[in-house]
Amino acid sequence: MNTQTMQRTAAPVGVAASTTAASKIYGSGDTRVVALDKVDVSFAQGQFTAIMGPSGSGKSTLMHCLAGLDRLTDGAVRIGDVNISELSEKDLTLLRRNKIGFVFQAFNLVPTLTAIENITLPMDLGKTKPDQAHLDEVIRAVGLADRLKHKPNELSGGQQQRVAVARALGSRPDVIFADEPTGNLDSQTGAEILAFMRRAVNEFGQTIVMVTHDPVAASYADRVLFLNDGRIVNELQNPDADAILAALRSATLG
Amino acid sequence: MLRLAFKNLAANAVRLALTGLAIVLGVGFVVSSFVLRDGLKDSFAGLSQEIVQGTDILVDTVDDDPDLPITDADLATVNAIPGVRIAEGGLTGFENSVQPIKTDGTTIATNGPPQISFAWTYDDALNPTTIEAGRFPSERNEWVIDIDAAENHGFVVGETYQFVTPAGNREATLVGTFRFGEDNTTNGATLMGFETETAREFFIAEDGIWDEISVSIDGSVPVPEVQEAISVALGNEPNSIGPDAVPNETNRFEVLDQAEVAAETAASFNQGIDFFGYVLLAFALISLFVSVFIIANTFSIVIGQRIRELGLLRAIGATPSQIRRSVLIESFLIGIIASLVGIVAGIGLAFGLKSVLGAIGVPLPDFDVILSTTTIATALIVGTGVTMLSAIIPALAASRTSPITAISGIAEKEEKSGRRYIVGAVASAAGAGLLFLALFVLGGTQSTLIALGVGAGTLFIGLTLLSPLAAKPLARFLGAPLRSALGMPGELSKENAARNPRRTASTAAALMIGLSLVSGALVLGSSIKAEITKTFEAGLIADYFVNTQAFDIPDEAIEQIEADPAFTAVTGVRFWGVELENTPVDADPGETGTGTGVGALDFSVADQLFNLGVIDGDLKDVDNDSVALDDDLAEKLGLGMGDTVQMVLDNGEVADLEVVALFTEAQLLEAMLITVDRYEQISDQPTSDFAAALKAPDVTAAEADERFAEIGASYPNLEFQSAAEARESFASFVDTFTSVLSAMLGLAILIALVGIANTMALSVFERTREIGLLRAVGMTRRQSRTMIRWEAAIISAVGAILGAAIGLGLGILLVQAIPDQFLSTIAVPWLRILVLVIIASVAGLASAFFPAYRASRMNVLDAISTM
């Protein structure tokens, strides 16, 4: 731990998202699967968290429930101080639109819209005016100024992901959820995206929760959570890739 | 491959149901036209059988020729033949010509089943009816009516009723009611029997003349021998009885046995039913044609969505022809299943059609469901054939799938568009050429109709192939206002409608065709209306127009108007057709003579009532030895003032008539005008088709109406209309005609809407991930519904606008093709066409209800989990 990371962890004040005793159970009887087993976790504002774990450990389920895309079987999810388990479908949609940003592994963009239209899509859906200064800053940061009028199929995979990140940042959401955002990219392009997400946390105080398989990707985070069988089994602060790899190995072995 | 085809069917149940729906509707309409036709024929065949029940032999003039009447002498001859028990002469009035006035002062409506009046047949065996109450009419001015009509219209035995007859206002006492056949199956018609001389007076039938002779035999001589004896005794050549006998100069009479009469009676009904059946079939074929586009479109979308699977099959070794076969077998199975459902739907549709027609003023009698093997076979062959035909192009495309698409999941490249547009342009040009040929060059009815049908079909196929060119810009243009009106969902609707121009165009094609036919009909209808207005405004000087929906106007009624001092000039106008010996100047070699419509009226007042645009001579000069001619007809016949028209009279003689006036405006009357006296030598119907009257200058409209009301009390089936009202009522016929036409074409439009729903459902399925993404980043359910619905609205509007434009063109072409003497005005009903386009677009919006619902209910998680 160096001083820089100390500052980073010291800065946050509130909780951007949290769960209490979050359980998600699929099926029943023979086919019963406990995807999340009474998970208690919270994500501090302005922090970059990575979630890791073997396939089937519940990473995506946790993220979907946090993001209001899926509902828990039991327990509660809070975004800020809103208990989203109690929200109606409509309010949940509005919450996603206004308070949450998304970056998926692929197919992040609406093919009929240009890059800029994709970036402002959540705001356009809500007919709210984007904060132009912030938007300009985000666009400059992602380095897409000359590609704004292009349709997704005219952009490379890395550019598409940058547009996706820009969209997630554009509306200044309380928290961004990213599900393996670099999974489809070569390592260099992936590194660019990750560096950019890191900057968003540093410069805009953005809260990001990212699911990843890749220890190098996870090393960009302030905090890494390890999931296994629907439970958080380990947690590291500001680890480097080697530490993560070691922790992963021990988690799988143990 | 068969197994694969079956598996695909099972896996895509919903999509296939949607494909099938278009076939079901198309086949259903075809089946309904057959079911309706066969049912009606059966119902009338029963009627025909009942009519001739007790008649062993019937004597009729060949082709009901009025020039060679059956006389009392002929009747006596027949009665004297050995084996004849009794022969009776029969007289029947024209349909709706004799109308009893009900207690409420009105006559029975004439838009329903006909009112048939006849002279009573006195022999029990020959008479197909049975007296139920009272007695048969035996004395002068006595009549009887069938039990149902008596009940429905409130006629009471013992009462005396007024009648409107061709002879004028008459009265007769109702002396009984009767039942026709077993259960008075009249199919709704009103049957009225009159004492013989009364009938003769009411029908204005000449003394000693009969329409036909019914014969009952005594059984001592076999029917064929009696038949032959009658035939020869009446002057026919020997062996000229039976259906194969050729009528000629000497064979004046048809002598038919019972079966032949029944067949002939049925045939006369069937003629009408067949015509009706063909009209329905024509519309059914239009619907079927439209469904082909829908089915083809659905197949190509579905196959596009299965491209990865097809690529996989290719990768593991399926040959292109195996793929092709699998798609064709699949279409065959869908075709069979949908056709079977279509047959059932068709039966339902037949009854639905009956009630729709009833509601718009064309009531049909009850009928039984007759599902012939021909109907079933036709339905199966047509339904399956059309489906497989629609699948051919998608099947070819599928077989060209390369194995690599299994991995990439993207069809390599859309097939080159260039060829499509070339084919489209060629087909459009060929179709337009055929239409032009049909409308302006070809003469024969048959060849014109075929060229019209094939030409229109080819044109539509060509335009559909070309339409993607217009689809994208049009969709963008139409969708442009949606962004500000609906926000982002509207923008997405627009972009989605424009993203795949070929799909949008193919989907819109069906609506385009339906709408082009309707708007073409609207252009034709409004042009005819405009022509009517023009004709009336320019041609009618008279203040009043006397008209009837029933039969004709009796002279008595016109005489009453004439006698009334409130009216200064009055004439009845009679129309008929005649043969002239004059040969047109441009006639084919060997062709002699010509036919023309002829009108008769009172020339002393003609120019006070009508503006005929007389260019030479004077209408007042027309007498029994002269005519007035339309200038076009005169030119056609090469005649001028002072030349002679040779008109063939009823008795075969030729009258020489001098041309003493030429006029230009023939529309309101006829191209040749003669005196009423001359007219009586070409027609035995001394009644007028309409009458025109001019009121005295000091008589007010209210006073004139009062006078008419008084006269009308004796003639409740006459309509006394002001010139404007008459114009309106003629125009309203056109409206009825266009409504019926539009209603029939409505089915094609309905199928088109099914097609739009279909495409939208498939698009929603295809865009699962995209919609999931939109929902994830904050699109509400309502917004997703809006997005889908408005996309459908844009696609519909594209089809509707293209269709309206094509329809305008076709309509104008059609109006141009109709000779100017009938139709010289082009009137485009812009507002109605605009309303039609809007209705079609709104209907398209509504048709996407289900796909939109599906999109909004999509599980976001499932959608994005497939990423």
Ligand SMILES: Nc1ncnc2c1ncn2[C@@H]1O[C@H](COP(=O)(O)OP(=O)(O)O)[C@@H](O)[C@H]1O
């Ligand atoms: N829709 C579902 N129905 C049944 N089981 C599911 C469903 N989604 C996930 N699961 C199960 O829940 C567990 C966690 O899945 P997931 O959250 O996708 O894991 P990860 O993202 O870590 O690979 C797995 O055992 C998976 O099989």
Ligand SMILES: [Mg+2]
């Ligand atoms: Mg996962």
